[in-house]
Amino acid sequence: MKSATATLLAAASVAYAQVATVSEPSLTEIKKAAATIEPYSPVSNVQGLAFNRFYQIWLENIDYEDAAADENVKWLASQGITLTNFHAVTHPSEPNYCAAAAGDTFGMDNDDFQQIPANVSTVADLLDTKNISWGEYQEHLPYPGFQGYNYSNQVTYDNDYVRKHNPLVLFDSVAQNSTRLRQIKNFTSFDDDLANKKLPQWAFITPNMTNDAHDTNITFAAKWERSWVPPLLNNSYFMNETLLLLTFDEDKTYPKGNRIFSILLGGAVPENLKGTKDDTFYTHYSVIASVSANWGLPSLGRWDCGANILEIVANKTGYVNYDVDTTNLHVNETYPGPLSDNEYSKYSSVWPVPLTNGTCSAGHGILDIVKKTYANSKPTYNYTSPFPYDTESKYNTEVTATRKQASSNSSSTSPSASASVHANAGNSLMLPGVATLSSAIVALLMSILTCAWLAVEPDKKGDLGETFILLGVLDRPN
Ligand SMILES: *[C@@H]1O[C@H](CO)[C@@H](O)[C@H](O)[C@H]1NC(C)=O
Numbered sequence: 001m002k003s004a005t006a007t008l009l010a011a012a013s014v015a016y017a018q019v020a021t022v023s024e025p026s027l028t029e030i031k032k033a034a035a036t037i038e039p040y041s042p043v044s045n046v047q048g049l050a051f052n053r054f055y056q057i058w059l060e061n062i063d064y065e066d067a068a069a070d071e072n073v074k075w076l077a078s079q080g081i082t083l084t085n086f087h088a089v090t091h092p093s094e095p096n097y098c099a100a101a102a103g104d105t106f107g108m109d110n111d112d113f114q115q116i117p118a119n120v121s122t123v124a125d126l127l128d129t130k131n132i133s134w135g136e137y138q139e140h141l142p143y144p145g146f147q148g149y150n151y152s153n154q155v156t157y158d159n160d161y162v163r164k165h166n167p168l169v170l171f172d173s174v175a176q177n178s179t180r181l182r183q184i185k186n187f188t189s190f191d192d193d194l195a196n197k198k199l200p201q202w203a204f205i206t207p208n209m210t211n212d213a214h215d216t217n218i219t220f221a222a223k224w225e226r227s228w229v230p231p232l233l234n235n236s237y238f239m240n241e242t243l244l245l246l247t248f249d250e251d252k253t254y255p256k257g258n259r260i261f262s263i264l265l266g267g268a269v270p271e272n273l274k275g276t277k278d279d280t281f282y283t284h285y286s287v288i289a290s291v292s293a294n295w296g297l298p299s300l301g302r303w304d305c306g307a308n309i310l311e312i313v314a315n316k317t318g319y320v321n322y323d324v325d326t327t328n329l330h331v332n333e334t335y336p337g338p339l340s341d342n343e344y345s346k347y348s349s350v351w352p353v354p355l356t357n358g359t360c361s362a363g364h365g366i367l368d369i370v371k372k373t374y375a376n377s378k379p380t381y382n383y384t385s386p387f388p389y390d391t392e393s394k395y396n397t398e399v400t401a402t403r404k405q406a407s408s409n410s411s412s413t414s415p416s417a418s419a420s421v422h423a424n425a426g427n428s429l430m431l432p433g434v435a436t437l438s439s440a441i442v443a444l445l446m447s448i449l450t451c452a453w454l455a456v457e458p459d460k461k462g463d464l465g466e467t468f469i470l471l472g473v474l475d476r477p478n
């Protein structure tokens with residue numbers, strides 16, 4: 001990776017100017033913003049079918065077998081249900097976090113500074129349809145809604161907080177809303193919210209680069225998890241009707257297949273299922289679908305639409321999951337898309353169009369704003385499939401899926417997909433250099449459209465595709 005070349009001082013709402021500068025914001029500037037921005041902790045109590053609170057904690061880059069062999073992971077597994085057939089959706093990290101929030105990778109094959117257009121909806125929009133409180137807890141995020149690329153340990157400059165592990169901040173539909181930004185908080189806020197009984201009903205928890213195994217290993221990270229999680233399991237306020245998912249963003253060995261060791265814990269896990277296994281095929285998309293099924297929420301119309309639903313919820317709704325034959329499954333890379341750098345996938349300028357008509361596995365149709373925004377457009381993929389595939393680029397077209405319970409007309413095979421559902425998948429731009437630059441230009445155009453002004457040092461523009469570091473601070477008029 002090349003050196004940092006540009007800095008965007010991002011605004012929290014239309015009221016604040018979004019400002020670009022060639023220098024990184026100083027620690028003073030970050031501290032100034034931190035002093036003025038208050039975390040926001042909305043609460044709600046919307047009854048779900050299988051749980052009233054859903055939290056997920058993501059560690060990083062560990063192969064299934066390595067996690068399974070760790071003593072502390074084994075102990076955590078003994079307290080809940082082990083999901084033995086849970087898959088990440090691609091490599092590297094960031095597209096997995098993106099997928100967990102929005103139901104798609106958008107072809108992302110990198111950890112770049114991404115700003116995903118505001119017409120892409122996320123799980124936050126689903127939760128908002130019923131005013132279900134949500135939040136993120138990102139360890140060592142310097143202040144709520146910080147949009148910078150990283151915030152390092154200020155003594156050692158080791159990796160600490162990184163934007164690529166912060167799912168919701170990647171989306172303009174979140175980042176352009178100052179209220180939503182204040183729901184993206186750090187671990188200090190987690191402790192406060194826990195103590196004040198102001199925890200949200202949905203949360204995404206990201207430990208820092210030391211604790212999440214990224215810069216360490218499973219021994220270290222599982223020790224961290226073993227110290228952080230058990231006090232919560234003994235906290236009656238936290239545990240009450242809570243489902244806690246411990247998982248990983250992806251596996252470590254790219255050719256292996258991306259199965260990740262995942263555990264369900266919490267008060268929502270029935271006593272008799274503690275220490276058991278669930279072998280159902282799941283992906284990060286299943287988590288959005290399960291949250292929707294639990295609370296009666298719509299789908300994003302992306303890969304969450306057809307995703308299998310956690311059995312603990314599916315048992316309540318009667319949804320019959322698919323058995324997916326993983327022999328030919330390749331979820332260690334993704335299909336072409338606008339966020340590709342031509343690293344593992346191919347660049348295409350076309351933003352995938354979601355499904356706008358369907359009931360989806362959660363059973364509650366598709367989010368109104370998605371239907372409205374994409375009305376009359378053909379979906380790019382067959383988003384009703386329980387695994388991602390693309391006939392155009394021959395991605396996972398050899399994979400087959402069958403309904404779990406035998407029923408004469410319920411089996412399906414992806415290659416039978418008609419061409420019409422893949423109408424937009426063919427416009428790939430395959431010139432590597434141009435495409436890398438294109439990603440940067442798209443990101444910049446997005447900024448221009450949403451910013452008061454933007455300036456980039458002219459002689460540095462050529463480097464933007466790879467590594468420009470954008471650091472956000474709130475620029476409040478004094
Ligand atoms: C959500 O909250 C808003 C603002 O308080 C309110 O207008 C709306 O009716 C609520 N929606 C639901 C589904 O409770």
Ligand SMILES: *[C@@H]1O[C@H](CO)[C@@H](O)[C@H](O)[C@H]1NC(C)=O
Pocket residue numbers: 034037038039140141142143144186187188189
């Ligand atoms: C966490 O966020 C709060 C503001 O909500 C800030 O005051 C504090 O310094 C942050 N803590 C860390 C460790 O970054």
Ligand SMILES: *[C@@H]1O[C@H](CO)[C@@H](O)[C@H](O)[C@H]1NC(C)=O
Pocket residue numbers: 148150151152153157471
């Ligand atoms: C971000 O990371 C770079 C490279 O490690 C470092 O120089 C910079 O100080 C970091 N920025 C912050 C705000 O920590």
Ligand SMILES: *[C@@H]1O[C@H](CO)[C@@H](O)[C@H](O)[C@H]1NC(C)=O
Pocket residue numbers: 139152153158159160208209210211
């Ligand atoms: C990560 O957080 C832990 C505390 O949870 C801290 O000890 C460690 O120094 C942090 N890592 C970095 C690189 O700052």
Ligand SMILES: *[C@@H]1O[C@H](CO)[C@@H](O)[C@H](O)[C@H]1NC(C)=O
Pocket residue numbers: 128177178179180
């Ligand atoms: C910001 O998001 C909140 C809910 O998350 C919503 O109630 C509010 O209307 C949004 N504000 C704007 C300006 O879109």
Ligand SMILES: *[C@@H]1O[C@H](CO)[C@@H](O)[C@H](O)[C@H]1NC(C)=O
Pocket residue numbers: 215216217219220
């Ligand atoms: C795991 O990481 C920790 C912290 O970096 C280190 O002290 C330890 O030696 C590592 N263990 C192995 C087996 O690599």
Ligand SMILES: *[C@@H]1O[C@H](CO)[C@@H](O)[C@H](O)[C@H]1NC(C)=O
Pocket residue numbers: 045052236237240241
């Ligand atoms: C658990 O939550 C339910 C509903 O959310 C509430 O009625 C009950 O009082 C809570 N129990 C405890 C022990 O907090």
Ligand SMILES: *[C@@H]1O[C@H](CO)[C@@H](O)[C@H](O)[C@H]1NC(C)=O
Pocket residue numbers: 091254255256257330332333344
């Ligand atoms: C994915 O796995 C296949 C088969 O093992 C391998 O050929 C391919 O290189 C892998 N992709 C990446 C990005 O590592």
Ligand SMILES: *[C@@H]1O[C@H](CO)[C@@H](O)[C@H](O)[C@H]1NC(C)=O
Pocket residue numbers: 273311312313315
């Ligand atoms: C779901 O129902 C099946 C069949 O009754 C049962 O074997 C399984 O344990 C249940 N799973 C969960 C997580 O409740």
Ligand SMILES: *[C@@H]1O[C@H](CO)[C@@H](O)[C@H](O)[C@H]1NC(C)=O
Pocket residue numbers: 357358
């Ligand atoms: C939605 O799909 C159903 C079933 O495939 C079809 O009957 C209906 O006409 C579709 N509605 C629209 C608005 O396309």
Ligand SMILES: *[C@@H]1O[C@H](CO)[C@@H](O)[C@H](O)[C@H]1NC(C)=O
Pocket residue numbers: 117118119120351373374
């Ligand atoms: C969504 O936004 C992207 C990027 O601005 C744009 O290319 C696309 O046409 C938009 N889609 C719709 C349906 O408005």
Ligand SMILES: *[C@@H]1O[C@H](CO)[C@@H](O)[C@H](O)[C@H]1NC(C)=O
Pocket residue numbers: 306382384385386401411412413414416417418421
């Ligand atoms: C889309 O996927 C579903 C689930 O695998 C399958 O039943 C259906 O036939 C597929 N649709 C098309 C058009 O291939």
